[in-house]
Structures are given as structure tokens and as C-alpha cells.
Amino acid sequence: MADITARLADIKARIDELAGLAAVEHREHASRLAQTLVGDLEGLFEASPPAPRPAGPPPRAPRDEVERCPVCSLRSYHYQRVTIRESDYGGFEALYRCGSCAHEGWKEIA
Numbered sequence: 001m002a003d004i005t006a007r008l009a010d011i012k013a014r015i016d017e018l019a020g021l022a023a024v025e026h027r028e029h030a031s032r033l034a035q036t037l038v039g040d041l042e043g044l045f046e047a048s049p050p051a052p053r054p055a056g057p058p059p060r061a062p063r064d065e066v067e068r069c070p071v072c073s074l075r076s077y078h079y080q081r082v083t084i085r086e087s088d089y090g091g092f093e094a095l096y097r098c099g100s101c102a103h104e105g106w107k108e109i110a
Contacts, residue, residue, distance in 0.1 A: 007044065008044075011037060011040055011041065014033060014037055015037065017033065018030055018034060018037070058084050058092050059092055059109055059110070061079065061081075061094075062079050062094050062109040062110075063110060064079075065078065067096065069098040069100065069101060069103055070105070071098065071101050071103040072098060072100050074098070074100045074101075076100045077096045077098045078097055078099055079094055079095075080094070080095045080096065080097055083095035091108055092109050093106045093107060093108050094106070094107060
């Protein structure tokens with residue numbers, strides 16, 4: 001955190017300098033300084049850790065273990081046990097496989 005604090009203080013000082021260069025004769029220097037500040041801020045965003053995901057155990061099994069298959073429309077789309085994973089969009093998903101047409105797919109579970 002101390003590293004971030006020092007970097008933010010440096011950026012603040014350069015922003016103050018940029019505000020002082022608002023005169024017409026200093027436009028080029030102000031433009032270069034602004035580009036440098038944008039680069040520094042983008043570096044801070046890349047260095048920041050990802051947002052923490054909500055803690056909690058994954059669901060044990062989907063509510064409906066057999067559903068209608070999206071391909072053949074028969075009610076033979078079965079949940080494959082021990083295939084629950086965390087979704088990229090938040091929540092959890094499980095692997096389903098159709099016993100009739102062998103279609104496989106990940107489905108969001110509640």
C-alpha cells in the first residue's frame with residue numbers, strides 16, 4: 001500500500017503542475033504531461049488486484065438434475081455429478097449431457 005500511496009502522491013503533484021501550465025505558451029508541455037499521467041494511471045489500474053469474489057461454498061447440486069435438452073428437446077439432459085465450477089459472469093454452472101443425442105453444455109445453476 002505504501003508503494004501505491006507514493007505513486008498517487010507523485011501523480012497528484014504532476015496534476016497540480018499541469019494546472020499551473022494552463023497558459024497558451026505551455027500547451028505542448030501540458031499535453032506531454034497529461035499523456036504521461038494517463039500512462040501512469042493505466043499502470044495503476046493494471047497493477048490493482050482483481051475484485052474479490054463473494055466467499056461461500058459452491059452449491060451441492062442443481063435444483064433440477066434432469067431437464068429438456070436444447071438440441072433434441074427430449075427430457076434427457078442430465079447433470080453430470082462433480083462438475084460444478086465458478087462461472088466467468090458470477091455464480092456457478094454445471095455440465096449437462098443429453099442421454100439421447102449426446103449434446104453437452106454448461107448451464108447456470110441457482
